Amino acid sequence: EKGGYDHFMLKEIYEQPRAIKDTYRGRMLVNEGIIKMSGLDQHMEKFLNANRIIIVACGTSWHAGLVAEYIFEDLARIPVEVEYASEFRYRNPVITENDVVIAISQSGETADTLAAIKLAKENGAFVFGVCNVVGSSIARETHAGAYTHAGPEIGVASTKAFTTQITVLTLVALKLAKEKGELSEDQFHQHLIELEGIPAKVEKTLEGNPLVEIIAEDYKDSDNCLYLGRGYNFPVALEGALKLKEISYIHAEGYPAAEMKHGPIALIDEQMPVIVIATRKGHYEKVVSNIQEIKSRKGKIIAIVTEGDEQVRDLADHVIEIPETFESLSPLLTTIPLQLLSYHIAVMRGCNVDQPRNLAKSVTVE
Numbered sequence: 282e283k284g285g286y287d288h289f290m291l292k293e294i295y296e297q298p299r300a301i302k303d304t305y306r307g308r309m310l311v312n313e314g315i316i317k318m319s320g321l322d323q324h325m326e327k328f329l330n331a332n333r334i335i336i337v338a339c340g341t342s343w344h345a346g347l348v349a350e351y352i353f354e355d356l357a358r359i360p361v362e363v364e365y366a367s368e369f370r371y372r373n374p375v376i377t378e379n380d381v382v383i384a385i386s387q388s389g390e391t392a393d394t395l396a397a398i399k400l401a402k403e404n405g406a407f408v409f410g411v412c413n414v415v416g417s418s419i420a421r422e423t424h425a426g427a428y429t430h431a432g433p434e435i436g437v438a439s440t441k442a443f444t445t446q447i448t449v450l451t452l453v454a455l456k457l458a459k460e461k462g463e464l465s466e467d468q469f470h471q472h473l474i475e476l477e478g479i480p481a482k483v484e485k486t487l488e489g490n491p492l493v494e495i496i497a498e499d500y501k502d503s504d505n506c507l508y509l510g511r512g513y514n515f516p517v518a519l520e521g522a523l524k525l526k527e528i529s530y531i532h533a534e535g536y537p538a539a540e541m542k543h544g545p546i547a548l549i550d551e552q553m554p555v556i557v558i559a560t561r562k563g564h565y566e567k568v569v570s571n572i573q574e575i576k577s578r579k580g581k582i583i584a585i586v587t588e589g590d591e592q593v594r595d596l597a598d599h600v601i602e603i604p605e606t607f608e609s610l611s612p613l614l615t616t617i618p619l620q621l622l623s624y625h626i627a628v629m630r631g632c633n634v635d636q637p638r639n640l641a642k643s644v645t646v647e
C-alpha cells in the first residue's frame with residue numbers, strides 16, 4: 282500500500298506531480314483560456330463584492346493560507362487576512378456580510394476550523410471551504426467550496442495536501458483576477474500555461490532527492506535549524522520549519538529573512554544550519570545580502586536556488602536547484618526540497634516518520 286516506498290510520507294511527496302494535476306484537471310482549460318470551478322462560479326458576486334477575504338486554518342493549512350494571501354493580493358488585488366482558527370474563534374472578530382471567509386483543511390475535521398466557520402456564518406459571512414476529504418464536516422458546513430483532489434493523505438505530516446491547497450487557491454485567485462480585470466487575457470493565459478507546467482517541474486525538483494539526502498546526513502545531529510524566506514516564500518520557510526519539528530523533533534524556526542536581524546541572528550554560530558529560499562524571482566538581491574549576514578557569523582547555509590544560479594552558489598555551503606517559474610507559483614517547487622530534507626533527517630534519526638509522537642492526523646478536539 283506504500284507503493285514501494287518506505288513510508289507514506291515519501292510516497293505522498295512523490296505523488297505531488299499527479300496530485301497537482303488532479304487538482305487542476307477539468308477546472309483549468311488552458312487552450313480555451315478559462316477556469317471553471319462550480320463552487321466559485323455560482324457565487325462569483327459574493328467574491329467580487331467582498332470587502333476582504335479572511336482565511337481561517339491551522340498548521341500546514343494555515344501556511345497554505347499565507348501563501349494564498351500573497352497570491353490574492355498580488356494577482357486579484359483583494360485584501361486578505363489570514364487567521365489561526367483557534368485565535369479567530371475566541372477573539373470576538375469583526376465579521377460582516379461583506380466578508381468572504383475561506384476555510385482550509387485537509388481532513389475537513391479540525392475542531393477549531395469548524396468552530397471558526399460556524400462563527401463566521403452566524404455573523405453573515407459567506408464561507409468557502411478548501412478541503413481534501415470529500416463529505417467531511419467542514420465540506421458540509423461551508424456554503425460552497427472546492428476540493429483539493431490530492432487523494433488520501435496518510436502520513437501525519439502534511440505534504441501533498443499543502444501543494445494542492447495552494448493549487449486550488451491559485452485557481453481561485455486567477456479567476457477572480459480575470460473577472461476583476463486585474464490580469465489581461467494574455468497575462469491570465471500565461472499563468473494557466475505556467476501552472477500546467479508545474480507538475481513536470483515538481484518532477485524535476487524531485488530528481489534532486491539524492492542530493493538532499495546527502496545534505497541531510499551533514500545536519501541530522503543539529504539541535505536547531507533556521508528557515509528563511511521572503512515574500513511568497515516566507516510561508517514556505519514556516520512550513521519547512523514545521524515539517525522538521527514535527528517529524529525529526531529538531532527545534533526549527535521559520536522567519537522572514539529580513540526580520541532575522543531583529544533577533545534570531547543572535548542564534549547564529551557555526552553550529553546553526555540556516556535554510557534560505559533564494560530563488561531568482563522575488564527579492565533576490567535582498568536575500569543575497571541576508572545570506573551574507575549569516576555567512577559573516579559562520580552559519581551553515583543551505584540555499585534553495587533557481588537553476589543556473591551562481592551568486593548564491595559562491596556563498597552557500599550547499600545549494601539545491603529548482604526550475605525557473607513565476608514567483609507566484611514558486612512555493613509549489615521550493616517546498617519540495619524542504620519536505621525531503623525533513624524526511625531524510627527524521628529517517629536518519631530513527632523517528633517514526635508517518636506517525637510522529639504526540640500528533641494526530643486530524644485534530645478533532647480543541
Ligand code: F6R
Nearest residue numbers: 340341342386387388391438439
Ligand atoms: C502538519 C499538520 C498539521 C495540520 C493541521 C491542520 O504537517 O499535519 O499542522 O496541517 O492540524 O489540519 P487540517 O488541514 O486537516 O485542518
